[in-house]
Amino acid sequence: MPTLRLDLLALMASLCSLLGSNAGAGGLKTGDTFPDLQAAGLEGHCPADLKGKTVLVDFWASWCGPCKQSFPVMEELHKQYGPRGLVIIAISVDQNKRDMADFLKKNPVSFAVLRDAAQKLVARVDVAAMPSSFLLDGQGKVRFIHTGFHGAETRKEYERQIESLLGK
Amino acid sequence: MNRAGTQALKPEPQPAEPGCQHPAAALALAAALYLMQLNRAASQDHFDYRFENYQEDNGRMGVQTQTWLFEKTVKPWLTLRGQVVYDAISGNTPIGSPPPSQIKSPFPLPPPLSTSVPTAFLRDNRWAGEFEAALNYGPHHLTPQFSYSSEHDYLSYGAALNYSLDLNEKNTSLNLGWAHDWDSILPNGATYIFTKQHKNTDDILIGASQLLGPNTVLTFDFTFRNSSGYLSDPYRGVLFDDYPQGDPNHPSLFAERRPDYRECYIAYASVMQYIKALRGSAEGSYRFYADTFGIFAHTVGVAWHQKIGPRLVISPLFRYYEQSAADFYGTQFAGDPSNPYDTTRIPAYYSADYRLSHMETFTYGAEVSARVLSWLTLNLGFKRYEMMGLDGVTSPSAYAHASILTVGSRVWF
Amino acid sequence: MRMKFILLLALASGCIPMTGCQHVKPWQRGALADPIMTADLDPVGTQQAEHVFFSREAASGGRGVGGGGCGCN
Numbered sequence: 001m002p003t004l005r006l007d008l009l010a011l012m013a014s015l016c017s018l019l020g021s022n023a024g025a026g027g028l029k030t031g032d033t034f035p036d037l038q039a040a041g042l043e044g045h046c047p048a049d050l051k052g053k054t055v056l057v058d059f060w061a062s063w064c065g066p067c068k069q070s071f072p073v074m075e076e077l078h079k080q081y082g083p084r085g086l087v088i089i090a091i092s093v094d095q096n097k098r099d100m101a102d103f104l105k106k107n108p109v110s111f112a113v114l115r116d117a118a119q120k121l122v123a124r125v126d127v128a129a130m131p132s133s134f135l136l137d138g139q140g141k142v143r144f145i146h147t148g149f150h151g152a153e154t155r156k157e158y159e160r161q162i163e164s165l166l167g168k
Numbered sequence: 169m170n171r172a173g174t175q176a177l178k179p180e181p182q183p184a185e186p187g188c189q190h191p192a193a194a195l196a197l198a199a200a201l202y203l204m205q206l207n208r209a210a211s212q213d214h215f216d217y218r219f220e221n222y223q224e225d226n227g228r229m230g231v232q233t234q235t236w237l238f239e240k241t242v243k244p245w246l247t248l249r250g251q252v253v254y255d256a257i258s259g260n261t262p263i264g265s266p267p268p269s270q271i272k273s274p275f276p277l278p279p280p281l282s283t284s285v286p287t288a289f290l291r292d293n294r295w296a297g298e299f300e301a302a303l304n305y306g307p308h309h310l311t312p313q314f315s316y317s318s319e320h321d322y323l324s325y326g327a328a329l330n331y332s333l334d335l336n337e338k339n340t341s342l343n344l345g346w347a348h349d350w351d352s353i354l355p356n357g358a359t360y361i362f363t364k365q366h367k368n369t370d371d372i373l374i375g376a377s378q379l380l381g382p383n384t385v386l387t388f389d390f391t392f393r394n395s396s397g398y399l400s401d402p403y404r405g406v407l408f409d410d411y412p413q414g415d416p417n418h419p420s421l422f423a424e425r426r427p428d429y430r431e432c433y434i435a436y437a438s439v440m441q442y443i444k445a446l447r448g449s450a451e452g453s454y455r456f457y458a459d460t461f462g463i464f465a466h467t468v469g470v471a472w473h474q475k476i477g478p479r480l481v482i483s484p485l486f487r488y489y490e491q492s493a494a495d496f497y498g499t500q501f502a503g504d505p506s507n508p509y510d511t512t513r514i515p516a517y518y519s520a521d522y523r524l525s526h527m528e529t530f531t532y533g534a535e536v537s538a539r540v541l542s543w544l545t546l547n548l549g550f551k552r553y554e555m556m557g558l559d560g561v562t563s564p565s566a567y568a569h570a571s572i573l574t575v576g577s578r579v580w581f
Numbered sequence: 582m583r584m585k586f587i588l589l590l591a592l593a594s595g596c597i598p599m600t601g602c603q604h605v606k607p608w609q610r611g612a613l614a615d616p617i618m619t620a621d622l623d624p625v626g627t628q629q630a631e632h633v634f635f636s637r638e639a640a641s642g643g644r645g646v647g648g649g650g651c652g653c654n
Contacts (some may be wrong), residue, residue: 059608061608061611061614063610063611063614063615064614065212065614093608094611095611096611099611106542119608119609122608123606123608126606127607127608128337128607129607130607130608130610132607150244151244153244216625218625218626218629220629222633233629233632235625235628235629237624237625251625292652294651294652296649296651298647298648298649300647313647313648315647315648315649316649317649317650317651319651319652321652322650322651322652324649324650324651325649326647326648326649326650328646328647328648330645330646330647336604337604337605337606337607338607339602339604339605345645345646345647346646347646347647347648349649349650351650353652367650369650371642371646371647372646373645373646377620378602379602379605379613380602380603381602381603381605382603382605382609382610382611382612382613383612383613385613385618385620387620389643389644389645391642391643391646393642401654431582431583432640432642433582433583434640434642434643435643436643436644440618440620442612442613442615442617442618444612448617449615449617449618455640455643457640457643458582459639459640460582461639463639463640465638465639465640467640467643473617473622475617481616481617483622489634489638489640491638491639491640494639523637523638523639523654524639529634529637529638531630531634535623535626537622537623547623547626549626551630553633553637555637568637570633572630572633574626574629576623576625576626
């Protein structure tokens with residue numbers, strides 16, 4: 001057995017050559033100003049005047065499992081906080097428009113849905129996972145970031161954070 | 169029955185008692201049905217059932233296997249998986265003797281003697297279960313697993329631990345695995361053993377998965393295994409040439425003897441490539457195997473997954489396997505272990521199990537999978553499995569040729 | 582035999598970063614999320630097939646560890 005342990009250490013050491021640099025740490029952070037959506041070259045109708053409004057920007061894709069769960073939750077948030085001024089903008093990164101259309105057929109929503117066909121905005125924002133969402137205040141600054149969607153836990157956080165932003 | 173010297177010889181095998189209804193399967197089914205009704209929203213949780221009918225040609229072995237599996241994410245950090253397997257095994261299997269036509273006998277017997285290896289009928293049922301809990305914490309994934317298998321002549325308890333680490337924004341995954349099996353081989357009227365035997369096996373795996381691009385996944389795995397204890401087949405015998413035989417149609421055999429220690433080294437690599445233009449993906453794999461029994465084996469597998477329409481996937485596959493013979497393999501051996509005056513040197517280890525011979529196998533077939541409803545997938549598959557000897561000595565009749573039919577379903581909940 | 586195995590392992594693991602990897606960002610994982618790209622599309626089917634091979638061939642394993650033993654080999 002001692003010889004086996006030495007062999008294992010040798011194996012671990014050699015495998016450490018796989019540990020390249022951890023890429024992707026340069027994304028948008030809280031406090032940063034979110035890029036201008038009107039100028040981002042997105043497909044679809046972008047809500048015009050976002051100044052002074054609380055905005056939830058969500059990056060999603062038809063192939064992303066947790067996105068199927070997040071859509072009904074966002075629809076409920078839209079119904080609950082829309083009248084109080086919350087704007088939800090869901091941006092798909094689908095390269096195939098039909099995939100996005102099929103997803104929306106199965107998960108119909110009434111908030112704004114756009115498509116980042118060239119995947120340029122999402123690359124600029126450099127999200128860490130799919131889906132990722134950003135809560136922006138009236139000045140367009142990122143106040144809260146959600147990486148992934150974790151069901152009831154994420155929903156509670158959304159409610160708490162939106163309340164705090166709308167309350168101001 | 170023929171007995172020889174101090175070596176016990178195998179009498180006619182007795183069919184095993186048929187298995188009775190096992191409460192574990194009913195429990196697993198009840199648990200799965202309960203979990204299913206909890207939440208029908210779009211989810212990755214699922215319950216699988218699959219039936220496989222493995223049938224060798226010419227009345228050889230047939231196995232009907234049923235598998236029930238459930239997987240449920242109970243918390244964002246915890247996914248549970250459980251599986252129950254039931255095998256019904258019956259059919260004829262070679263006993264280790266060469267064909268009667270190749271056995272020398274002092275008595276003149278009318279030809280023709282059979283050129284096929286003698287077989288014996290076996291029947292058994294096997295229940296097996298596995299349970300694992302996948303724990304996730306950021307890039308860390310730890311999965312302990314427990315397994316159990318029970319047949320009338322074999323009992324196995326297993327424990328395993330798998331760890332994987334996501335790196336480079338999930339472009340790289342490092343994997344470590346360890347497993348230990350505690351096995352017992354149980355005697356019965358048909359075995360060459362008379363007391364319970366034990367076998368212990370350790371497996372260690374180190375591997376990595378790497379994305380080569382948005383359409384390509386490369387995987388490497390290295391496994392080291394060691395087994396110790398009773399490693400022979402308790403049902404198979406060997407023929408010693410100089411032991412006096414009576415009727416070659418009912419040869420007298422000695423218990424086989426394999427080493428009680430075995431180290432295995434395995435290197436495995438696979439590639440998965442997505443081909444958007446064809447709406448399909450290709451899968452290729454290669455495995456190199458070497459062990460201290462003297463066996464070297466190469467395995468190459470290719471499969472294609474073709475999407476047809478929005479719901480159907482058809483997957484043809486082909487697998488080629490080739491192995492060298494074990495150092496101690498032979499169809500028959502010189503000498504007579506029971507005769508103290510026989511000067512022929514008896515090897516330390518000897519086996520005539522055709523599965524240790526120099527041979528190749530071909531597996532080919534296809535499976536169709538259809539997502540008939542958003543929550544239901546059905547699948548149907550057919551494969552042929554052909555074994556062929558390559559040493560020119562082992563009788564072709566020893567090797568199995570089988571048809572494998574599978575039918576299954578997956579319910580998403 | 583063990584030393585040769587370790588050297589092979591070291592060589593292979595050193596090769597992986599040199600294979601010209603294109604880093605895949607989270608939003609570029611559409612193809613990888615397709616069910617036909619799942620590492621093990623049908624775990625039960627794979628296990629049943631591996632069980633057949635284990636019962637008839639001298640070599641076994643290589644893709645993973647665990648799953649317990651049986652008297653079929």
